Amino acid sequence: MRQTHASIERVTRITADLARVEVATDFAPGSIRPGQYLLVRLRPAWEPYLRERWTPVRFAGGLMLIDRPGDDVLMPGDTVDILGPCGKPFPLRPGAERFLLIVQNTSLTPLIALIEETTGAGKSATVVLEGEAQRYPPGELPREVEILHAPQAWGWLDQVDAIKWADQIIALAPPHRALERYAQLWSTINQLRAPAPAGFALGYFNLPAPCGVGACGACLVPGKHGDICACTDGPALDLAEISF
Ligand code: FES
Numbered sequence: 001m002r003q004t005h006a007s008i009e010r011v012t013r014i015t016a017d018l019a020r021v022e023v024a025t026d027f028a029p030g031s032i033r034p035g036q037y038l039l040v041r042l043r044p045a046w047e048p049y050l051r052e053r054w055t056p057v058r059f060a061g062g063l064m065l066i067d068r069p070g071d072d073v074l075m076p077g078d079t080v081d082i083l084g085p086c087g088k089p090f091p092l093r094p095g096a097e098r099f100l101l102i103v104q105n106t107s108l109t110p111l112i113a114l115i116e117e118t119t120g121a122g123k124s125a126t127v128v129l130e131g132e133a134q135r136y137p138p139g140e141l142p143r144e145v146e147i148l149h150a151p152q153a154w155g156w157l158d159q160v161d162a163i164k165w166a167d168q169i170i171a172l173a174p175p176h177r178a179l180e181r182y183a184q185l186w187s188t189i190n191q192l193r194a195p196a197p198a199g200f201a202l203g204y205f206n207l208p209a210p211c212g213v214g215a216c217g218a219c220l221v222p223g224k225h226g227d228i229c230a231c232t233d234g235p236a237l238d239l240a241e242i243s244f
Pocket of ligand 1: 208209210211212213214215216219220229230231232
């Protein structure tokens with residue numbers, strides 16, 4: 001992890017509530033792996049406030065692309081202070097070819113880089129979107145990805161087939177309900193794939209990260225062998241290791 005500064009080159013409104021920010025940075029493409037994140041201070045004067053969490057969507061034309069809520073806080077020419085990369089890349093299972101990504105009522109953004117990398121490598125990805133996640137513009141996703149819509153929490157047509165089809169499942173739920181929702185999903189998975197192999201199902205813990213280095217304890221997740229630091233051991237954690 002290191003600290004650096006970056007300048008905002010362009011801000012484009014993609015939808016009413018989503019903006020694409022293009023950032024000139026000294027992070028090289030590939031230096032921030034899917035799953036890792038940055039902690040960003042948008043204004044030097046915002047010292048007492050928590051840094052904002054950024055998960056790069058991709059690098060293009062020498063710029064780092066970030067999705068943010070469609071507000072007007074950032075403008076071209078602004079400089080931001082960045083700490084990163086933080087956390088670990090998604091622990092993908094060796095040999096996994098079929099990925100099932102389930103996003104419940106939160107932004108799809110933390111999974112975009114993973115979707116691009118897996119489909120770019122010729123692997124299959126099915127994305128199940130529920131609630132707020134359905135607002136992500138499908139045109140921003142690779143054409144190879146299969147998009148399904150879920151009418152209710154973790155429930156959609158063909159759920160059984162999809163869970164049996166997948167080599168690995170990655171779930172993303174709102175931070176304030178993540179444990180509760182992942183417990184529900186883990187129970188379903190174990191009914192269909194018992195015993196689920198280690199690393200088969202990951203939950204992405206998109207928790208506030210005041211320090212990002214495992215020092216403050218604000219992001220602890222109860223684990224079977226003690227608390228797990230989502231900021232350094234995650235954000236994507238093996239659901240088999242969580243104490244629900
Ligand atoms: S954010 Fe401080 S320990 Fe994780």
